[in-house]
Amino acid sequence: MRTTSNYQSWVHRFGIVSSLILLIAMTAFPIAASAIYGLWPDLGQLWPGFIAVILFMAPFWPAETIGYMSVMGPGALYMSYITGNVTNLRMPATVGTINSLGIKPNTDECHTLAIIACGASVITTVAVIAIGVVVAAPLEPVLNLPAIQPAFNYVVPALFGGLVAQTILKGKKQFLLYLIPLAVCLFFCYFTSVNSAYYMLIAIAISGAVHVLDYRRGKEKEAKEGN
Structure with a gap:
């Protein structure tokens, strides 16, 4: 029991620290670019969009955290929120793995396999994007053909x-x-x-x-x- 408690504490600590690091990394670039070039966004034009997104997403934040926690566990949930596409990719991959193996939700086995399934989903997503980036350059002449532009x-x-x-x-x-x-x-x-x-x-x-x-x-x- 003590080992499980220590593991859960480590997962939460690692998830919070890594999320904060990524938040700083994502916000540092636009702030640095604005400071270097002296081009700052007009907050008067942006704040309605910010408020609209917050109002739209606010009901989902607590609902997703509570609803997904029993299936995914803290480790997979932190990983999903950091990498994105929780509802479209991470949750289906996790639920499909758990259901196919017949594992009971909200157990240590479930949360452990959720981390593996979610990690596999993240690796697959990164691999697909990397392949797309590599293949995009050779296919650029084909993709720019006027015949397929309507698509x-x-x-x-x-x-x-x-x-x-x-x-x-x-x-x-x-x-x-x-x-x-x-x-x-x-x-x-x-x-x-x-x-x-x-x-x-x-x-x-x-x-x-x-x-x-x-x-x-x-x-x-x-x-x-x-x-």
Whole structure:
């Protein structure tokens, strides 16, 4: 028990220290570049975007930490947050490994294998990116051909369209919940002089209000049906 406790303490200590080191490394370069060239960003233009991202991601931070901890454990969770793509890559790799081996969640065996599975996912991601960087230079003439440029121009719209369509096409209610904030943003875009940096804040506020009203209506309907 003492060994397990020492190991968990080491994992948390190493995860916190490494996260802080990476945070300093990531922020040091833009700060150093701005200081050297004397070009600092306009905070008046950036702060609405910062607030919008915080408001959008804040509900996920505690939920992910609590929900993922029982399966991934602290070691794999620190590794996932440092390397990114937790929901898309790290969690599926970990869950797939645990389920295929029939290991019970929230155990020492589960957390140990989660570190191995998450580490393998990270190594695979780095290897794929490295191969892409190496192969990109020889393939540059082919990638720049005019015949295939339309495919690259529509990659991002196709990805976002597919992701949004999965939610919108689930039902009429989901469609309306997305349509209302979009309509309000279009109104501010074409009929007001509000800076576009505030559109995300407006959309989040309206989406939150619409979802709260929809939730309350659902509860009231359930109460009436129960009576």
